[in-house]
Amino acid sequence: MKSSSTLDVKMVNGLFAEFELVCRRIGLRLTHQRREIYRLLLNAGDHPSAETLYERLRQEMPTISLDTVYRNLHTMETHDLIARVPTGKSQARFEAKRGTHHHPMCSRCGEITDIQWEIFDNSELPDYASFWGQVTDKQATLTGVCKKCLQKK
Amino acid sequence: MKSSSTLDVKMVNGLFAEFELVCRRIGLRLTHQRREIYRLLLNAGDHPSAETLYERLRQEMPTISLDTVYRNLHTMETHDLIARVPTGKSQARFEAKRGTHHHPMCSRCGEITDIQWEIFDNSELPDYASFWGQVTDKQATLTGVCKKCLQKK
DNA sequence: TTGTCTGCAAAAACTTTGCACAAAT
DNA sequence: ATTTGTGCAAAGTTTTTGCAGACAA
Numbered sequence: 001m002k003s004s005s006t007l008d009v010k011m012v013n014g015l016f017a018e019f020e021l022v023c024r025r026i027g028l029r030l031t032h033q034r035r036e037i038y039r040l041l042l043n044a045g046d047h048p049s050a051e052t053l054y055e056r057l058r059q060e061m062p063t064i065s066l067d068t069v070y071r072n073l074h075t076m077e078t079h080d081l082i083a084r085v086p087t088g089k090s091q092a093r094f095e096a097k098r099g100t101h102h103h104p105m106c107s108r109c110g111e112i113t114d115i116q117w118e119i120f121d122n123s124e125l126p127d128y129a130s131f132w133g134q135v136t137d138k139q140a141t142l143t144g145v146c147k148k149c150l151q152k153k
Numbered sequence: 154m155k156s157s158s159t160l161d162v163k164m165v166n167g168l169f170a171e172f173e174l175v176c177r178r179i180g181l182r183l184t185h186q187r188r189e190i191y192r193l194l195l196n197a198g199d200h201p202s203a204e205t206l207y208e209r210l211r212q213e214m215p216t217i218s219l220d221t222v223y224r225n226l227h228t229m230e231t232h233d234l235i236a237r238v239p240t241g242k243s244q245a246r247f248e249a250k251r252g253t254h255h256h257p258m259c260s261r262c263g264e265i266t267d268i269q270w271e272i273f274d275n276s277e278l279p280d281y282a283s284f285w286g287q288v289t290d291k292q293a294t295l296t297g298v299c300k301k302c303l304q305k306k
Numbered sequence: 307t308t309g310t311c312t313g314c315a316a317a318a319a320c321t322t323t324g325c326a327c328a329a330a331t
Numbered sequence: 332a333t334t335t336g337t338g339c340a341a342a343g344t345t346t347t348t349g350c351a352g353a354c355a356a
Contacts, residue, residue, distance in 0.1 A: 027331095027334095027335085028335085028336095029329080029330050029331070029334090029335055029336065030330075030331095031329070031330070031335090031336060031337080032329090033336080033337070034336085049320090050320085050321080051319095051320080063337095063338075064337085064338085065337070065338045065339070066321090067321085067322075067323085067337085067338075067339085067340095068336080068337055068338070070320095070321060070322070071322085071323095071336080071337085072336090074321095074322085075336095083241070084241030084242075085241065086239040086240050086241050086294050087239050087241075088236070088237030088238065088239050088240075088245060089237075089245075090243055090244075090245060090319080090320070090345065090346065091243075091319080091320065092241065092243060092320085092321090104282065104285045104286065104288060106286065113285060115279060115281050115282065115285065116279060116281065117278075117279040118279075119276060119277075119279070120273070120276065120279075120293075123272060123273065123276070124272075125270075125295070126268060126269060126270040126271075126272070126273075128268050128269065129257065129268065129295060131300070132257045132266060132268065132295075132297075132299060132300065133257065133259065133297050133298050133299040133300045133301075133302070133303055134297045134298050134303060135257060135295045135296065135297035136296055136297045136298075137295070137296040137297070138293055138294070138295050138296070139293070139294055139296075140273075140291055140292070140293050140294075141239045141291070141292055141293075141294060142278070142282060142285075142288045142290070142291050143288070143289055143290040143291075143292075144285075144286050144287045144288035144289045144290070145286050145287050145289075146285060146286040147284070147285065147286045148286075149286070150286055150287060180309095180310085181310085181311095182309090182310055182311065182354080182355050182356070183355075183356095184310090184311060184312075184354075184355070185354095186311080186312070187311085202345090203345080203346080204344095204345080216312095216313075217312085217313085218312070218313045218314070219346090220312085220313075220314085220315095220346085220347075220348085221311080221312055221313070223345090223346060223347070224311080224312085224347085224348095225311095227346095227347090243320070243321070243344080243345070244344080244345065245345085245346085
């Protein structure tokens, strides 16, 4: 079984190179901060919040500021390099964009994972969708309790 | 085609009666404010935010406070009477709990609608789900542009 | 009467913005 | 040289909390 956290180095490098190309194409400067924010997000398997990302970035770049993190997340989202995970929570969670996947979320610990679901990906939208408008993306959110939390009691 | 905004009076009354039963069973008092918050949410087809709900409530109950709205939304969510819609936005959106349904969201105007999708409801979870943990709910989020916004240009 | 709930006020949590200097192209 | 990005500080949004009096049971 291939979990999406097993993302090999080659693929990550490829996505990172693509990120740099996109930045150059649209005139975004490749600052040290921007690169690191994207790199961490690309390697993170846990859909971190801005605050979490900030704490991690400070390990290697102690002078980075939280507002730079927010500003960059916003810019990258605008250019479709990253995405927010749809959750019901007030704190946003982010991921670098890759192939289609879905999100199991633990209602106890808040963990968000990636999951593949090809049958869903290949399924037709309900008829009503075309009446509603033009759908460009569909994704599933699974809610429940993760294995770690189940074992805690 | 049956849109979920066409929810007949009988069904709404039934759900409201059930709400009162649940409150009594678990010892929640049926205050004027609590009833109205639930009633408005039950009749709202648009998954309002706390703020939006507050504005509507003030029309009929000018002295209600925003923190009462928040407190009640929290309490009702805890008791599974209402739910938050998974969005990527920082402002939470709410709905009264009813049957299974899914959410098309307009990326232009922020509109959130309900949609039925029985094929999805009846489909099996991917194998990996049982490895992840115990899934209690699955729901689909469709992203796109609603018909009204498409017509605006 | 008893314990919960409300409104008010204040605070906390999360995110955005203006500005002057720094860095990227 | 030019223009965008950063860090700092301040402000804006959204949500939560403490408390004294009000209300439901």
